[in-house]
Amino acid sequence: MIGATEERVRDLTPVADADLERMLRIRYFERALLRLFERGQLNGTTHTCLGQEHVPVAVTGLLDPEDFVFSNHRGHGHFLARYDEPHALLAEIMGREGALCNGVGGSQHIFHERFLSTGVQGESLPVAVGVALRLKRTAPGRLACAYIGDGTWGEGSVYEALNMAQLWRAPLLVVVEHNRIAQSTPTTVQMAGTVAGRAAAFGVLHHRVDAVDVNVIRAELAPLLARARSESRPVVAEIAVHRLGPHSKGDDTRTSEELREAAEHDWHPRYAAAFPEQFARLEEEQRAFVERVVDDVMIRPLSAWERP
């Protein structure tokens, strides 16, 4: 056990401050949300990406500002990895002044610059194909990136989109955060076959990454994205992750063993162990920073919205 841990620790490549900082920021942001919920200071629902923070950080490092990102219900990390605007996101979730979408969209419906999330699973893939086709014409080399979960492969729209993307050579990057569960249902009882097989069915390039190391994920995905860009074609990047927290809030029915397994795969203690000083410094920074963000946003007045 200790040997295995050590090995994993040894495995990690040195991490850039900027990356680790972002992973930690997302972690603290999500934790803050759950705390606010517990205290009754947040309303509605939210889906935190605890345990999956490294994915958007790795992916975003490969994205161009002109790429268009489609996010889903579990999108805070996708946003925070790309934009240095935690205040605006929290304000959106809390319906306060300075909110990204005036509090109308909330946690699941964000549109900011070239980032758009929506709460209906699978729906955004065909839309992303449309955006990718426009990019192909007007900004060659740019792509549309859509994050989806493993469970979202249940939706027919995913296949309609993959087929069209491949037929029309749309520069589309589908990032699959495969956390082996959808809400409460294990992927094994939701998905027959594999994501790799689903991509292959359409002749779409696919690569699966099992690492938690941001550099490794990035290095493994870089050639895939390069082909999407240079050959103008869809690609599927599947990343194995473990959901650390509940689906939304307080709705985790997994066994303690399952939870322990998820925790064992968490990047957080591994990075902490591998780079203790750097980690401690950045963690303290981000913890304090997110705390200030929360304090700042909490006292803002409610958002205003001019109904069309």
Next chain:
Amino acid sequence: MIGATEERVRDLTPVADADLERMLRIRYFERALLRLFERGQLNGTTHTCLGQEHVPVAVTGLLDPEDFVFSNHRGHGHFLARYDEPHALLAEIMGREGALCNGVGGSQHIFHERFLSTGVQGESLPVAVGVALRLKRTAPGRLACAYIGDGTWGEGSVYEALNMAQLWRAPLLVVVEHNRIAQSTPTTVQMAGTVAGRAAAFGVLHHRVDAVDVNVIRAELAPLLARARSESRPVVAEIAVHRLGPHSKGDDTRTSEELREAAEHDWHPRYAAAFPEQFARLEEEQRAFVERVVDDVMIRPLSAWERP
């Protein structure tokens, strides 16, 4: 050229009267429909299966009366291969007394015993999964068979259905009549990848047959159906065919070369050449029979329907 033809002729195995008779009946039935249309004696639309008659004849030979068949827009052959009721089908298409569905459904919407067709592509696959699940419980060894075309693989419902069928081990036989075209659009610009790949994506067994020989098709598919029945699992049977006629009526925009190629793959002249006596006898029988069916149905009064 002659050599090739001879080879193909030699290839055909002796055909049972019952099979050839049914293939010819369907051929003459479909031709009669197009003739009736030309003469303005049929209204609405119809999709003939000219060139594809051997598929339902082969498949039906493997079906049990308790199997449930789902058919599509191009369903006359599916029906006529299974039921000895051309009068009732023609009456349905013409809205005459004795119609299968009182003239309400018409060519595309037939429900008779354990045969149901509908005109919205792909929609019937999830329904077939439901029926298969019921059969699995109440009549083990029976299956639900759904005919679809290659173009129908554009619809998301196909994938939702395959996924569920495989997860839940539904005894579902999907018969894909791959005629390389959907309405006017070649499959190459409609479908990325292959049917085999699409089935594999879900871990669904698949077998492709390129023959026109009913016995060969049947022999090749028999083991597949046997597994669907005994292991209770979905299977995909893909049969390469060529659409001889227009999509519906008078709407064929293929080049003469494409049409010639389709004609070259027609089973009809090949069976005629291989088994001249048998063929001539049965052809004359069926030609005359279908003529009588038409004459009979034409003079029937209009169908009556009690609106619910």
Next chain:
Amino acid sequence: MRVAEHLNEALHTLLAADPSVHVLGEDITDPYGGAFKITKGLSTRFGDRVVSTPLSEGGIVGVGAGLALAGDRAIVEIMFGDFAALAFDQLLNFASKSTAMYGRQVPIPLIVRCPTGGRRGYGPTHSQSPQKHFIGMPGLALYELSPFHDAHALLTDMFARQAPCVLFEDKVLYTRRICRDGVVDDLFRFELTGGWARVYADGDLPPDCVIIAPGGLADRALEAMRELLIEHEITCVLLVPGRLYPLEVAPVLDLLRSAGTVCVAEDGTAGGTWGAEVARLLHPALWDTLSGPIRLVSGADSVIPTAPHLEREVIVQADTIRKAVLA
């Protein structure tokens, strides 16, 4: 007892009584028991007959229709009613149509359950009340849960139709107490007649106004009625139908004729509303007794914002109903 538990109990009873009943839906099996816990305990008790499905709203409604077509009875839970849009084709072009398009009645006992409504902060794609979009599909009936109707009786009714039905269930209503024995609260009583719940403070006087509303509106309608009675001395009767469509107005026509003002309130956005359908049925029958056109209250013509202070602006409140009655 809360409405959610009551509905859960009804499902238990239904499945226990009839082995042909199957339930499909996302995350509906134990221990999760569904996003709103309506199916809790069902999978533990009835095993394979209760299935957690992939995310395939169109597909699972199709599977349910297939089971129903083949001889079973099927209940499909759509996690959020908003996603019933993904099953629109299966409902319009297969399930409802197949009951009649083969020239004879084909039984398709299928119930699609849809949690609806806002007031939970779930945002624009998880808060809708899409009832109106399903009105007028030949062969499809629409029901809505209420605090007054017995859920088991509603479900039994639906299956008895032998045709597909959609049951709408307000998400806030889930958390409210059911009303039984004719008692609503200190002020209001109710009775069930001909499928309608009639809710009243004093049963003898002809009311100044009749409010018609689906079950999800009951809380707000009652609050409005209380204020109208106490502060404005206006008596209202609330009528809640268990079946929204096709709507049977005959059992309540006499009552409606006795009031000069009729108001229909519903969630769901403005335009093409259920209320317009109710008015279509009632205007000819009440033309001579109405003092003015039937008043229609609905959500605003707007997306439903996530933030509660913004959501409040677009969703029907007790006050929206009160003002419509006073107008």
Next chain:
Amino acid sequence: MRVAEHLNEALHTLLAADPSVHVLGEDITDPYGGAFKITKGLSTRFGDRVVSTPLSEGGIVGVGAGLALAGDRAIVEIMFGDFAALAFDQLLNFASKSTAMYGRQVPIPLIVRCPTGGRRGYGPTHSQSPQKHFIGMPGLALYELSPFHDAHALLTDMFARQAPCVLFEDKVLYTRRICRDGVVDDLFRFELTGGWARVYADGDLPPDCVIIAPGGLADRALEAMRELLIEHEITCVLLVPGRLYPLEVAPVLDLLRSAGTVCVAEDGTAGGTWGAEVARLLHPALWDTLSGPIRLVSGADSVIPTAPHLEREVIVQADTIRKAVLA
């Protein structure tokens, strides 16, 4: 010129004028040019901007919305309007919602074209007029082709909204002549005002009845009006809006106030109809001038049979309208 050619011409003009316009649909490229030939010549002339798609109604509406979101303008042809049910989610939960749910107006210039209606013998799943199901989605506008409205003007209007629109096109109307220069036939004239076509025999007299109908009904409404005038000496005016929803009634209120009888006719089955929505808007405005409730004519509450003699029983005929006016 036939309406089909006129619409085709309008599309040609639109694509020629604006390189950002893209057209998607099944079998729409040459030489086929679409199931109803509406897109004929477009792919030959505009190449890649006109794409024949796989059978993926939901998907192609999504792609269209994506193009529109990213800065293009998109037109999506659904081969038969019945299949728009497969795109219901994309329209309700993405395209229309995204114009507003991000707290600001997001332009999504998307037109979804839907051939509708029966009278061609295509049967229950290929003959529907599903307009009513799309009414009242915030952010979605509904239009319908008519013999009187200029198709290019309608399309231009739709794109100018910067929000998704559905254009319904009656399949029989395709084969009819367009009306121009104010002339309908020997008896009737028309003029366009405020988006409405007003069709009349004698423009000066206040009519006995106003018939409101979408463009697909024009042939049958005119036939009814002719008979009513000649055989019953009842004068009717026909009002045809280019935009069905949201409906702007102000431009025609004066005319409507001058008639005691108003009748709304539409294809589509009974229940939850467009007419009920029209009546919702008009009853308050006309309460004092109407001699009775607005009369609603629609298809029967029924599937649409394939056989013409059965189809006739359920689809609105000139006679159905005539009888409603005489009732």
